[in-house]
Amino acid sequence: MVSARKVFDEMPERNRVSWNAMIVGFLRNEFYEQGVEFFREVVRESSVSPDQVSVSSVLSACANMGAVEFGREVHGVVVKHGLETLAYVKNSLMDMYSKCRCFDHTIKLFRIMGDKDRDIVSWNVVTSGCVTNHNFEDACNYFWVMRKEGIRPDEASYSSVLSASASLAALDQGTLIHDQIIKSGFMRSSCVTSSLITMYSKCGNLIDACCVFEENEDRNVVCWTAMIAAYQQHGCVNQVFESFREMLGEGVKPNYITFVSVLSACSHAGLVEEGFELFNSMTKTHGIIPGHEHSACIVDLLGRAGRLDEARRFIESMPIIPHSSIWGALLGACRNHNNLEMGREVAEKLFYLEPNNPGNYVLLSNIYTNNGRLKEADEVRRLMGLNGVRKEPGxxxxxxxxxxxxxxxxxxxxxxxxxxxxxxxxxxxxxxxxxxxxxxxxxxxxxxxxxxxxxxxxxxxxxxxxxxxxxxxxxxxxxxxxxxxxxxxxxxxxxxxxxxxxxxxxxxxxxxxxxxxxxxxxxxxx
DNA sequence: TTAGGGTTAG
Structure with missing residues (x-):
């Protein structure tokens, strides 16, 4: 990007295409903030007005960063330059609001659009937006309404609806969609096959997940990760490690998510040393900086093995501020090993970090119950009520x-x-x-x-x-x-x-x- | 020079 900027700065004449090429270049290299800043420059200083290419690109950057304030600013620019009638721009706006957790705005824009203006991308933005915002039933409904309207789904539509089916454990629907995918010739798409693997796995059907994986010749890291996660979810620890080795052998580089599944498998199998080895290899060998999910796996790993003090020392030595999920893993371990003293301390932290999570109150109450201290257990439940926290009925x-x-x-x-x-x-x-x-x-x-x-x-x-x-x-x-x-x-x-x-x-x-x-x-x- | 999609556990 440095060379691109140099070339751009030395250009005797710059036009809309050169400005846009710079913005797109920043975004393709995931320099979202610089891309946004560059767009600001265009709007502020250039005599060239923004077009659908620049606003769509920069809205995509806002979506990736979750920067809704700037997204709104861009929306203003869109209106000012009369770009809001263009389908490309509308779809980008809808997606930006969806990814910035303002899904109501997405739906509002989708309704305003009307049947004639909606294209496959508009439908896909709404369907995937439902998934992102955990409205899985709505995601399926939009998919079927789209089909009724005579719009042919593409890879993105199938991926989203399969992801929703997986979350709902809707095996019948997932199987029906699999049939449609075969008929429409999308089985070659690695995006679709990885969603199919996950759908079958999360519906409890490991055999079909394996079949989809085996039949897919073009396996990228997401397909491999989906399969590794499937084995992990089914408690097949040996296959997790076998697949991981095979993946490395084929020259496919693991990613952030691959390590979450592999570390989780270590935790479930009680493989403490192997887990640490893998955790350390992330930075040293694979150039991936461990995140909260990986650290939570390590805490879980130590916690399940009953090494609670080590787990706490691990958290306290972390170079990042521990997320509540990490303390949550330790509280879970305190529950499993009936450690009342540590459980109390950890629960206190969690009540401060996430006061509205009923799970933490329930865990502490269970720790008291398992130690035969029923009065204190009830006291925790009462505190939960006093704080206005309610456990969802099962x-x-x-x-x-x-x-x-x-x-x-x-x-x-x-x-x-x-x-x-x-x-x-x-x-x-x-x-x-x-x-x-x-x-x-x-x-x-x-x-x-x-x-x-x-x-x-x-x-x-x-x-x-x-x-x-x-x-x-x-x-x-x-x-x-x-x-x-x-x-x-x-x-x-x-x-x-x-x-x-x-x-x-x-x-x-x-x-x-x-x-x-x-x-x-x-x-x-x- | 442009928009949408897959893989995470607790």
Whole structure:
């Protein structure tokens, strides 16, 4: 860029194309701030007025930086120069607002546009914007409306809708879209195949994820990372490392995200030394500066291994200010190892850093409960209420005959409630006869009857019982849950997979669990 | 000289 600038400065005459070429050059090299500054220069000093090329490019830079204030300024420039009628510019404005988390503005502009002006990019901006803003159902709806309007999806449309399907664990929809992709000839797009791998993986279907990967000849780092992440999510640690080695062997350079998955695999497998080796190799060998996600993996790695003091020292020695996710990993470890003293200290930090996150209150309350200190546990729950923080009520979904049935905890609204509860009562007896002792039996011998009772009627167990009642005998039972599944449900589902001889797949807020023959793909680490 | 898309865990 330095040489480009020199050439530009020495030019006897500069026109709109040379100004724009400079802006585009900055952006292509990811010098977003310089690109924006250069645009300012154009507007301020040059006699040449900006056109759709310069504003679209600079809006893309604002989107990448999340710089909504400057984006608004550019919007003003757009109006001043009468560029707002151009589709290219409108799409860029919509995308800028979407990526700057002002999605309402995106939708407003999209509605104003009307059917005639909307092109495939406009639809893709809105669909991907829904995904970015976690409105996955809306993303799918926009995709299907677009199809109804007769617009042919392209790679970007398929990638976004597959990403939404993955987040919703919507396997039927994802499979239907896969068929459409094959028919429309987009299977060669690495962008589409990596989304397909992730969709199948996050829907609990590792075999199809592998098939898509194997059939794809042109594997770039994103495809490899998608496959490595899939193995990691399914608890296949050996395949994670095998794939990682194979990827390096093929000369594909790992990226920031690849390392998150590989480090996470180390953590789940308890491979502390290997994890540190990989973490150190990021900077030394691969030129990637570790970020918060990687540091959280290391804390998790040490925490799971019970090395809590080392985990804390690691955080305190970090060259960056630790993000709440890093302290969160340590609090999770305190919960797993019942470390009340450290748990209290870490929770205090987290209450300050993210006062509205109910998860931290719940974890501290659980630490107290597991130490038999029920009064303090209730006190934490009360504090949570006083601070106006509310835990989202748990819900589980199960699809039966193309209909989605929702259950909440202790739900008795379903017409087959009696049968559902009867199945759970029988399951409880069977599990107890196998010698299972509930985790509500505390070390000091306290058993809390009401808690025990309510644990048995968590939403995923109700969904499980409904699945057993209604699905064919050999069919897998697929359940989705809006929160993390609890220890009790996890244990019961393991037993259930064995007792009923069924594959049970539970997709919770963080990951999914595939229960077969009494064990879970997460290896009991989640 | 221009806009949109894939891979992350807790």
């Amino acid at each position: 819900c589980s979904w199960i699809d039966v005959k193309n209909k989605s049935i929702v259950f909440t905890a202790q739900d008795k609204s379903h017409s087959r409630t009696d049968e559902i509860y009867e199945i759970l009562r029988k399951l409880e007896e069977l599990i107890e006869s196998e010698g299972y002792v509930s985790e509500t039996q505390f070390p000091n011998g306290i058993v809390e009857a009401s808690r025990e009772n309510s644990l048995w009627y968590h939403s995923e167990k109700l969904a499980l019982a409904f699945g057993i009642l209604t699905l064919p005998v050999k069919a897998p039972i697929r359940i989705k849950k809006n929160l993390r599944t609890c220890q009790h449900c996890h244990t019961v589902l393991k037993f259930a997979s064995c007792i009923f001889g069924r594959e049970i797949v539970v997709r919770d807020i963080n990951r999914f669990h595939r229960f077969t023959n009494g064990s879970c793909s997460c290896g009991d680490y989640w």
